Amino acid sequence: MxxxxxxxxxxxxxxxxxxxxxxxxxxxxxxxxxxxxxxxxxxxxxxxxxxxxxxxxxxxxxxxxxxxxxxxxxxxxxxxxxxxxxxxxxxxxxxxxxxxxxxxxxxxxxxxxxxxxxxxxxxxxxxxxxxxxxxxxxxxxxxxxxxxxxxxxxxxxxxxxxxxxxxxxxxxxxxxxxxxxxxASTDSIKITLNGASAHGAYPDKGIDAIAMAGSVITSLQTVVSRNISPLNSVVISLGRISGGVKDNVIADEVKITGTLRALDDDTRNYVKQRIKEIVTNTANAYGGHSTVDFYDGYQxxxxxxxxxxxxxxxxxxxxxxxxxxxxxxxxxxxxxxxxxxxxxxxxxxxxxxxxxxxxxxxxxxxxxxxxxxxxxxxxxxxxxxxxxxxxxx
Known part of the structure; x- marks a missing residue:
């Protein structure tokens, strides 16, 4: 033919x-x-x-x-x-x-x-x-x-x-x-940060999950810039954040969600480990606690x-x-x-x-x-x- x-x-x-x-x-x-x-x-x-x-x-x-x-x-x-x-x-x-x-x-x-x-x-x-x-x-x-x-x-x-x-x-x-x-592979990231609520006028009585979230977000940006070779492409993008119930109440919970992109499984697994370590240790440093969940996307x-x-x-x-x-x-x-x-x-x-x-x-x-x-x-x-x-x- x-x-x-x-x-x-x-x-x-x-x-x-x-x-x-x-x-x-x-x-x-x-x-x-x-x-x-x-x-x-x-x-x-x-x-x-x-x-x-x-x-x-x-x-x-x-x-x-x-x-x-x-x-x-x-x-x-x-x-x-x-x-x-x-x-x-x-x-x-x-x-x-x-x-x-x-x-x-x-x-x-x-x-x-x-x-x-x-x-x-x-x-x-x-x-x-x-x-x-x-x-x-x-x-x-x-x-x-x-x-x-x-x-x-x-x-x-x-x-x-x-x-x-x-x-x-x-x-x-x-x-x-x-x-x-x-x-790239894709994974969804879900981070939950837990502190303790208190009156906004007495922040020392609580554990501020919003302040905790600020540190987590800033620290996670260093994974790509300081833990991964500049010749290996990785993306951590945090797309949503929510927390708090009232202007004058210290937030006791903040949720952050985002996406992780990597080009091989070794890098993918390593970055997941680093995210968990940073979130856990940051929450502990503030006196709070955290959970990190990953939901697999495409290979x-x-x-x-x-x-x-x-x-x-x-x-x-x-x-x-x-x-x-x-x-x-x-x-x-x-x-x-x-x-x-x-x-x-x-x-x-x-x-x-x-x-x-x-x-x-x-x-x-x-x-x-x-x-x-x-x-x-x-x-x-x-x-x-x-x-x-x-x-x-």
Missing amino acids: DINKRVTEIFDELVHIRRDFHMNPELSQQEFRTQKKIQDYLNEWGIENYVCAETGVVGLINGKGSGKTVGIRADIDALPINEENNHSYCSLRVGAMHACGHDAHTTILLGIARIMKEMADSEDSINGNVKLFFQPAEETIGGAKRMVEEGCMLNPTVDYVLGLHVMPYIEAGMVELKYGKLN ALINNDEVVDVVKENAEKLLGKDNIVFKEFPSLGAEDFSYFSDEAKGAFFHLGCGNKEKGITSLIHTDTFDIDEECLKTGVLLQVENILSLFGR
């Missing part, structure tokens, strides 16, 4: 599919219409599929050879944003918009599914299996973890897994790659160099070296593709969707975000080639 020609032939249909998803966005854990549309397409093309993680879908394409099993992931949920664009295909739902490009990711995976199924049904077939992961709830609870826990990486066992994300700061027709660390996303090499080689062949850029530093943002790549060798890369000449420059998670739909071609073509390359490794 001439893959480039076939992608061009189905391009208009891909645009139609993407615009339909864009007009009908669904928030995390509410992706029921999206799920049905995905299953309708897979059923139409004769692709085995089943529901996973309640609103997600897993598809399976079996080849006739003895090659590897390659998984491809697309996230399908939208964001709680009102769209402010003026296109014929704008969101029809108040308070929901595909402002992160998941409609494009879903469409690209459907295009991949159609072409791989056609190849599997041809005389030459394909030398391996393809698993299709249409993942819900990337923007909230992390649907990837739920899919993995429900066995999506098994039967057959996935050997390699690939994912992508559209990025408007990169022009359509280009890709951005990175070896090694790409995205750090670390690309496998072997798989990145495959993507790089295919991108050079299909797009040209001038259309490949390498990300210099990892992002402290989160990406739950990491749950898939923790189970199999994986690579996640960025697909250019911007076009300065057309005015398509708005960043993701904004109410004017849009894509140059030519990126759909690039995404399908490159991922199909990546799958075929990985079959024989």
Whole structure:
């Protein structure tokens, strides 16, 4: 099959599919219409599929050879944003918009599914299996973890897994790659500081939890600047603080919440330990006491160099070296593709969707975000080639 020609032939249909998803966005854990549309397409093309993680879908394409099993992931949920664009295909739902490009990711995976199924049904077939992961709830609870826990990486066992994300700061027709660390792990932090209340006129009779909190907040800033190498990126951001009951009463309790971002588990665990030590010792010094709780978010996303090499080689062949850029530093943002790549060798890369000449420059998670739909071609073509390359490794 001439893959480039076939992608061009189905391009208009891909645009139609993407615009339909864009007009009908669904928030995390509410992706029921999206799920049905995905299953309708897979059923139409004769692709085995089943529901996973309640609103997600897993598809399976079996080849006739003895090659590897390659998984491809697309996230399908939208964001709680009102769209402010003026296109014929704008969101029809108040308070929901595909402002992160998941409609494009879903469409690209459907295009991949159609072409791989056609190849599997041809005389030459394909030398391996393809698993299709249409993942819900990337923007909230992390649907990837739920899919993995429900066995999506098994039967057959996935050997390699690939994912992508559209990025408007990169022009359509280009890709951005990175070896090694790409995205940070996430943990929520909850700190409770307890003192003793007293009349504001007699502060010596109490233990001021607000004064305690001030010292804790200041001291925690030194973890990154004094306990971590400046060459190792870590973020501790405290976003909320609450405490006290009245202006003239010494506060007996203050609660502080925030987020911790790190790029490897050793650093992640060390920073947690330091946070606990600083909070505990500061509270003790004031005569109070404290509790520190961490709530795990996403794992750090670390690309496998072997798989990145495959993507790089295919991108050079299909797009040209001038259309490949390498990300210099990892992002402290989160990406739950990491749950898939923790189970199999994986690579996640960025697909250019911007076009300065057309005015398509708005960043993701904004109410004017849009894509140059030519990126759909690039995404399908490159991922199909990546799958075929990985079959024989």
